[in-house]
Amino acid sequence: MRGAYSTVDMKVQETTSSAVLFLCTGNICRSPTAEAVFRSAVERAGLAKRIRVDSAGTHDYHVGESPDRRATMAARRRGYDLSELRARQLEAADFDRFDWILCMDRANLRIAKAMRPPDYKGYLGLFLDFAPLCGLKEVPDPYYGAADGFERVLDLTERASANLLTAVRSRL
Numbered sequence: 234m235r236g237a238y239s240t241v242d243m244k245v246q247e248t249t250s251s252a253v254l255f256l257c258t259g260n261i262c263r264s265p266t267a268e269a270v271f272r273s274a275v276e277r278a279g280l281a282k283r284i285r286v287d288s289a290g291t292h293d294y295h296v297g298e299s300p301d302r303r304a305t306m307a308a309r310r311r312g313y314d315l316s317e318l319r320a321r322q323l324e325a326a327d328f329d330r331f332d333w334i335l336c337m338d339r340a341n342l343r344i345a346k347a348m349r350p351p352d353y354k355g356y357l358g359l360f361l362d363f364a365p366l367c368g369l370k371e372v373p374d375p376y377y378g379a380a381d382g383f384e385r386v387l388d389l390t391e392r393a394s395a396n397l398l399t400a401v402r403s404r405l
Contacts, residue, residue, distance in 0.1 A: 250405045252285040253397070254331040255360065256341050260290030260320035263337040263372050263386055265300040267360060269313040270390040274398050283405055288318070289327065291344040295320040301376065307383035328353045333401060335360035338371035363400065364393035 253271060257264035268288035275284045290296075299305070300315040308315050325348060327334070332355040336342040345357055361369055372389050375382025 250283040251333065251401050252287070252331045253333040253335065253401060254323075254327055255286075255288040255335050255337070256291060256323060256345055257288075257337040257372075258290055258292050258341060258374065259295040259376075260288055260322070261295045261298060261301045262304045262376050262383070263374060263390075264288035264290065265315050265318045265320075266304050266308055266313070266383075266386050267335070267337070267372075267390045267394070268318065269308055269315050270387065271394045271397065273313055274394045278398060278402070280398075280402065280405075284401060287331070289321050289323040291323055291341045293322045296322055301383075303375070303380055303383050304386070307380070307387055311387055313387075323348065325350070328355070331355060332404075333397075334358075335363075335397070338374070360393050360397070361389060363396040364389060367392055 255264040255267040255271070265288050268286055272286040275281055275286060298320045300318055305315045323345065328348070328350050334345055334355060334357045336345055336359055339359070342359060349357055359370055361367060361372060367389060369389065372386055373382065375386055
């Protein structure tokens with residue numbers, strides 16, 4: 234399970250050159266989708282041993298739960314697997330573990346900035362800053378909407394992931 238680091242995980246961390254965390258409100262829709270999409274891009278690029286990917290929520294509403302079934306189904310249709318992911322909440326130690334923290338919206342960014350230690354040297358910003366041509370700054374929360382909202386989240390995360398991977402790769 235994510236979040237609990239075993240000896241094997243520690244060995245992976247020792248060889249990891251960068252770590253990326255996606256952040257939304259409850260960690261059951263947007264951020265796990267972004268995690269799966271970006272992880273897939275990292276794996277296709279042959280960088281899975283050098284870039285660690287995770288997600289979290291700013292709130293504890295769904296800690297320990299699987300991603301929303303609508304997010305899981307939409308992701309599965311595009312070849313992404315969310316089945317092993319479990320929601321967790323952002324914690325202070327994440328600022329030590331992650332070089333990149335990408336927020337899905339401004340509200341989550343405000344919360345993360347309030348938690349950020351003064352000596353944090355990583356990137357903390359909006360995920361869609363890596364998709365400037367999409368015309369949006371925030372990934373819309375599909376939780377209370379229709380199924381097409383989950384497709385929109387996938388569209389946006391796929392677009393931003395390509396540019397994010399280029400940025401992360403340039404700093405390896």
